[in-house]
């Protein structure tokens with residue numbers, strides 16, 4: 463057992479602040495790293511110490527520089543590194559190099575990451591434990607001929623996916639053979655640019671699925687639990703916009719079946735730390751595993767609100783060597799995990815819905831957020847006078863509501879999003895309110911095409 467004294471967060475923005483808060487409550491000193499472009503960003507002031515790194519590197523590359531990050535960590539006597547989400551969070555080499563340098567990596571092992579972070583390999587793991595996967599070809603496409611043959615085997619429409627994919631990149635829906643090869647080439651080059659790996663595969667495209675995912679968490683001793691599901695169907699271009707829990711459209715039986723399947727997959731690799739097992743549920747109510755994310759996710763907040771479990775602190779304590787059923791973590795058994803009420807998260811971004819959601823930048827002259835009973839805020843770089851730069855993602859603040867009923871959680875969220883006052887930079891708040899007010903959303907019935915097929919949301 464090792465009590466961590468200093469943790470470095472290899473990330474920026476809201477997730478860095480979220481992790482610093484978890485550390486401070488545990489009496490752990492926090493170390494931030496930041497790029498030249500982030501020198502005025504809020505997150506670095508929320509850490510106990512912060513260090514400028516990556517001179518001469520591009521703004522994103524600064525946070526991808528494994529050797530320099532580990533060097534700073536060693537120099538500053540850090541015990542552990544938390545990678546957050548994005549950047550190096552799914553990079554097995556980073557996890558491995560941290561451990562080789564004698565620094566704990568807060569997350570799964572590099573071997574688990576290698577297996578579960580790859581969409582082709584993880585589908586094979588799922589099939590082995592009899593969890594349904596979307597019909598497709600579970601091997602990389604090697605040539606144009608392969609692409610044609612595999613697509614014919616699945617039957618159109620199909621979806622091309624990058625094995626290393628994330629954030630909806632490296633993905634193309636193909637409805638007929640004439641579009642296949644162009645889409646294959648463009649998706650492959652997008653994957654190469656985004657992930658450095660361009661292995662592609664093909665699966666059947668489901669027309670109107672729901673995206674349901676399950677939070678799992680395991681310790682170093684093979685104990686694993688799930689923290690129930692999240693409905694993340696409200697997406698724009700395959701990226702999540704609003705997430706909630708419980709998924710009110712699922713029957714109790716279906717929900718239990720999906721959560722049990724998530725645990726089967728996590729158990730198959732003896733998964734350690736927090737992870738998310740993602741499924742699509744088709745219009746006939748059948749569920750299929752799509753991928754596992756071996757890291758903390760943006761939408762972990764809603765699960766925390768209904769279970770009362772601090773997932774980031776649990777990750778830290780697991781890495782220190784505590785068992786799930788220790789007094790420190792206090793998850794004595796699966797039956798101990800109770801879901802209380804409903805929670806909805808809105809991603810408030812500095813994007814302009816009237817201009818195809820283009821990221822907006824500039825000086826924020828006014829920044830006021832909603833608050834009050836039932837509202838949790840996880841902020842990034844918003845404050846009056848802050849500069850929203852074009853270099854990083856446009857997440858401004860996550861507004862998470864909690865209430866005893868789904869409708870009350872919606873009402874609280876609408877009220878809180880309406881309270882947000884920002885000037886100088888455009889935000890998506892009016893769009894979010896339109897979604898929250900929509901009758902299909904209020905019934906919990908949105909599928910992944912909800913945004914693209916409801917033009918009135920943009921008014």
Ligand code: ADP
Pocket residue numbers: 596621627628629630631633665666667668669671673697700701740742752753910
């Ligand atoms: P990423 O890792 O890029 O987020 P995912 O595999 O998690 O990619 O898929 C993201 C989203 O893309 C899903 O939530 C869903 O909306 C859509 N999607 C993925 N696979 C399929 C499929 N076979 N059929 C229909 N939609 C899909």
